[in-house]
Amino acid sequence: MIISIGSTLLMGYVASYSYLKTKRLPKNDADKIQRIFANAGWVGKEDGEIRTIRLRRKTKIEGGTEYVYQLPLGFNRSKVEENVQILEDGLNVKQKVFRVSDLKKVKFNKSILKQLKKILNGKGFRKEIELDYDGMLIIRVFDSPMPEKVEWTDTLIKKNNWSVPIGVIRGKTIVHCFDRRKHLIVAGSTGFGKSVAVKMIITSLIMSKPNDVTFSLIDLKGGVAFNRFKDCKQVKNYGRNNEEALEILKLVQQDMNDEYEKIVDGGFEDVAEANISERHFLIIDEAADLAGDKEAMEILTDIVRKGRGAGFYIIYATQYPSAQAIPMQIKRNIPARLCYVLDSATASMTVLDGSGAEKLPEIPGRGIYKNVKQVILQTPFMTNDQIKERIKVHIQVKGDTENEPSSIPSAKNGKYSLITEKA
Ligand SMILES: Nc1ncnc2c1ncn2[C@@H]1O[C@H](COP(=O)(O)OP(=O)(O)OP(=O)(O)O)[C@@H](O)[C@H]1O
Ligand SMILES: [Mg+2]
Structure with missing residues (x-):
């Protein structure tokens, strides 16, 4: 029966x-x-x-x-x-x-x-x-849900590669390849994993390409997220307020233009064709705080547009995905998005051009990655202790020029004074 x-x-x-x-x-x-x-x-x-x-x-x-x-x-x-x-x-x-x-x-x-x-x-x-x-x-x-947490393990890393792991789906690692999709927008409500993801990306890049990667880190939340990286030899610029941010944007724009000129003068189309191995990452945490600064946004838009070919890539993280915080010019030039839970379909529409992020479960690290396709993933959790352990060999004590990598030309002339303070 x-x-x-x-x-x-x-x-x-x-x-x-x-x-x-x-x-x-x-x-x-x-x-x-x-x-x-x-x-x-x-x-x-x-x-x-x-x-x-x-x-x-x-x-x-x-x-x-x-x-x-x-x-x-x-x-x-x-x-x-x-x-x-x-x-x-x-x-x-x-x-x-x-x-x-x-x-x-x-x-x-x-x-x-x-x-x-x-x-x-x-x-x-x-x-x-x-x-x-x-x-x-x-x-x-x-028949069973995705795990609510995925612990970080170094096996997720692809060595000597511009691909970084950004999530796991049922045992399968999802990577974002910066040489294919040059920039990335990271969005999500407060406390759902933007900074954790961005810190993991920085650490992964340092681990994969220690001699080729350089960074300009702008942390508009007062430095809480990026402070730990500021003495890494790969970090050329570090700033934590709007004035420093503008200064850094100008330096990066200048560097990008110089690099671009070299590439074009050499008869090449882009950094890959010119066989240049270095890449520079401009990373902004809480980018919405810059949105009101017209000059900064103009420079940023220029870097987003021209940076691709010159090997200058941007990660733009924001908690407030409004049309003002992610201007159309920036959005249009950054098709790849990593989006954690958001509070409304309108916010989701701004980031993903479709609803969905508002329906994600309220699990930190559970996000939607939109590249060519859109997938739901769980970002691995790299703790601050794990980061510390992995970057410690790259920390440069002030004045220690011996350890300064020769592959960072601009660091040699002392142009980038914003990183000289040792905590
Ligand atoms: N991928 C993850 N897996 C597990 N827990 C996570 C993950 N990401 C974040 N968390 C948890 O959520 C907390 C907040 O994450 P995070 O600082 O990245 O949030 P946020 O999105 O940057 O928030 P805010 O907008 O306020 O800066 C972390 O301290 C951690 O405890
Ligand atoms: Mg944060």
Whole structure:
């Protein structure tokens, strides 16, 4: 005997639960997916007839199942990508089935309802979904949630490479390659992991390319995040207020123009073609504080536009992703985004050009990385002690010119006085 109990725990989307109203209950997730697509109107047209997706392959993968669907002609894939929540909610509409054996342990007393509820809740996780496309639509349904924390390990690093790890998805490392996507915007509400991510990126770059990377670090939160790096030999400029920021921006712009001239005069198109191995990173934490400074923003826009070819890359982190904090010119020139939870769909739209960041769970380090594709990841957590341990060999004591790397030309002429203070 089978007793079936249907419970719609997550109401809200008609498409996601309307199939429960049909006579035949869905047998499995593949069946549910098919019905959600039909109910949501995610269909195409072939020979004048409405057609829905067709399941071509189903494979067990680590932590879940992968479904591969053929799409009908005229299918608008972005509808699914923008509304992946409908699919996720639909798959989490609970359809519980108890066999008699399930009920053997239940005691028929006053707490019977509580006991049944416990069995129901104890059984299911909230399933999570990952979408992919390779000519077919790939839907991965995971039966267990992503971990809420991923500890840092040095194995995440690719040595001698401009790719840095920015997140992990179920054991797979997601990297951002600065030589392919030159700049990066990092956004998110306060306390959800922007500075942790940026510090991890700086440390990773120092570990991967100690002799080729240099930095200009602007920490407009009073230096709390970047202070630990200021004596690293790779750091040419360090500033923590708007005046210092403007000074640094001017220096970086000058350096960039000099470098660009060298590249163009040499008959090359960019730093890669000119076979120049050095790269400079201008990193601003709480960039919104600069947004009111017209001169600073003009210089920054110039660096964003011209820096790509000259090997001058920008990481622009902000807690306030408004149109003013991320001006259009900057946004347009920085297509790669790493976005942690935000408080509204409007803020998400500013960062990602779509909603989604407001629906992320409130877990520090859980973010959306948008490059060519958009993925949800968990950023590894590198602690301040781990950073200290990894950068200590690069810390330069004031006046210690012996350890000064010859690959940092500008540091030699003492032009960059802002880093000379030792804590
Ligand atoms: N990837 C992560 N994994 C686990 N915990 C994290 C992660 N990132 C951040 N945290 C936790 O959240 C705290 C705040 O993170 P962080 O300082 O990076 O926030 P923020 O986004 O820079 O905030 P603010 O805008 O206020 O500067 C950290 O001290 C840490 O405890
Ligand atoms: Mg911060």
